[in-house]
Amino acid sequence: MVSTFPSASADLSRVRQDILSLHPQIIEWRRLIHQKPELGFKEEITSEFISQKLSEWGIEHQTGIAKTGIVATIKGSKSASDRRVLAIRADMDALPIQELNQVSYCSQHDGVMHACGHDGHTAIALGTAKYLQEHRDRFAGTVKFIFQPAEEGPGGAKPMIEAGVLKNPDVDAIIGLHLWNNLPLGTVGVRAGALMAAVESFHCTILGKGGHGAIPHQTVDSVVVAAQVVNALQTIVARNVNPIDSAVVTVGELHAGTKGNVIADTARMSGTVRYFNLELKGFIQQRVEQVIAGICQSQGASYDLEYWGLYPPTINDAEMAELVQSVAAEVVETPLGIVPECQTMGGEDMSYFLQEVPGCYFFLGSANPQKDLAYPHHHPRFDFDETALAMGVEIFVRCVEKYLNS
Structure with missing residues (x-):
């Protein structure tokens, strides 16, 4: 050798x-x-x-x-x-x-x-x-x-x-x-x-009201709510975290619906959060829930959120x-x-x-x-x-x- x-x-x-x-x-x-x-x-x-x-x-x-x-x-x-x-x-x-x-x-x-x-x-x-x-x-x-x-x-x-x-x-x-x-x-x-980085994870279920895809006014579309949540979560890093600090909020899973003409009553998503700065501990978790709660309230939906830390x-x-x-x-x-x-x-x-x-x-x-x-x-x-x-x-x-x- x-x-x-x-x-x-x-x-x-x-x-x-x-x-x-x-x-x-x-x-x-x-x-x-x-x-x-x-x-x-x-x-x-x-x-x-x-x-x-x-x-x-x-x-x-x-x-x-x-x-x-x-x-x-x-x-x-x-x-x-x-x-x-x-x-x-x-x-x-x-x-x-x-x-x-x-x-x-x-x-x-x-x-x-x-x-x-x-x-x-x-x-x-x-x-x-x-x-x-x-x-x-x-x-x-x-x-x-x-x-x-x-x-x-x-x-x-x-x-x-x-x-x-x-x-x-x-x-x-x-x-x-x-x-x-x-x-x-x-x-x-x-x-x-x-x-x-620190590693944190979350699961969230958006609770809407299902119905016919052709009669959306009778429903609360969990897919539409979830889509807004996924987009809005990206603003946490873009607008709430100091740009000098590195952080990531990623939604890696999104599951909803069973058929193209059926509005789903629930949508489930899972994601990961990463950061280096210890001062961000608790802050991103708080903002994740605030974003989800605000969008759900505006759309007439509710949610169930689990959030936990893995490693510092x-x-x-x-x-x-x-x-x-x-x-x-x-x-x-x-x-x-x-x-x-x-x-x-x-x-x-x-x-x-x-x-x-x-x-x-x-x-x-x-x-x-x-x-x-x-x-x-x-x-x-x-x-x-x-x-x-x-x-x-x-x-x-x-x-x-x-x-x-x-």
């Missing part, structure tokens, strides 16, 4: 060569996990595989946290006046997607697929754990590995926090990564502040983002290298960990169009360049050494 890593100092070269020798095993673990994808809170095969590996390497760990989660702890033997605790988080759930890739490690579970890179996240965390266990003399303090279920929903971070994974020993800081096919291999997207924004601590950026710059030295303004309206429940302790979540570029490895996340042909796995391990290892030995 040919390395795409740049040259490095003597110390970096030593770490890199050790990780490169481990790289084939990391690829093997990733492919085994990819073949056995499991949905949120059902990651029993994956959890058992992780536990077997940790036991094989003599790493202390607990299983069954938030159903299928695992927490492992490795203590460094290097002396230091301040022995801190750094956590590394990896999600391990898959998606309800039928894989279309023609590869030897294709999903063996019909209708379920690792289409977002979580198999790679888990393999990177395992590779980091194995390396650190074998080189405990190179770092002080403690590293806590959090293998988390159900990131894709309904969310495993919050129940793991409630189960105490940030305690005993208390975590001082946390890092995590997301393999990212929106960036090319050899790049890292990292920034202080908001990296990913993923907000990185400035000092931890600086740590990751400084380490990543030593690992990826391509013309693009570090992409500091990388953001997405996608959401992540890593945000809950970052609300509890300082930390940094970052994107590790994994796309390689030359190998036809550039399909977007959640696509049935999603896959990534596995060279990124060793890069991820090296960034984690270097972060551990730099943070705990400082």
Whole structure:
């Protein structure tokens, strides 16, 4: 296997060569996990595989946290006046997607697929754990590995926090990564502040009065009301949110009617709301209901609205983002290298960990169009360049050494 890593100092070269020798095993673990994808809170095969590996390497760990989660702890033997605790988080759930890739490690579970890179996240965390266990003399303090279920929903971070994974020993800081096919291999997207958006959802049923399509004056047309609501909801971002702030209100579902000459008495819609600025929490929800209520009142209809929050924004601590950026710059030295303004309206429940302790979540570029490895996340042909796995391990290892030995 040919390395795409740049040259490095003597110390970096030593770490890199050790990780490169481990790289084939990391690829093997990733492919085994990819073949056995499991949905949120059902990651029993994956959890058992992780536990077997940790036991094989003599790493202390607990299983069954938030159903299928695992927490492992490795203590460094290097002396230091301040022995801190750094956590590394990896999600391990898959998606309800039928894989279309023609590869030897294709999903063996019909209708379920690792289409977002979580198999790679888990393999990177395992590779980091194995390396650190074998080189405990190179770092002080403690590293806590959090293998988390159900990131894709309904969310495993919050129940793991409630189960105490940030305690005993208390975590001082946390890092995590997301393999990212929106960036090319050899790049890292990292920034202080908001990296990913808050995620909120709503269902709304417009309650009108059905009737004959040729006699509309006897009805309250739920389709007409719903159409006005969909258009008006767009004004929330266009006219109520500061244009300096990014936000999205999307109606992704609209269902009504059974026949062309029948006016429907109900119309049902569902949508998603995204934003970065924490000050918008509650505001968009309030405006969504005000818009729906006003239009329904003007048209003689009523409504039933359900609105709930999923994940808060993923907000990185400035000092931890600086740590990751400084380490990543030593690992990826391509013309693009570090992409500091990388953001997405996608959401992540890593945000809950970052609300509890300082930390940094970052994107590790994994796309390689030359190998036809550039399909977007959640696509049935999603896959990534596995060279990124060793890069991820090296960034984690270097972060551990730099943070705990400082």
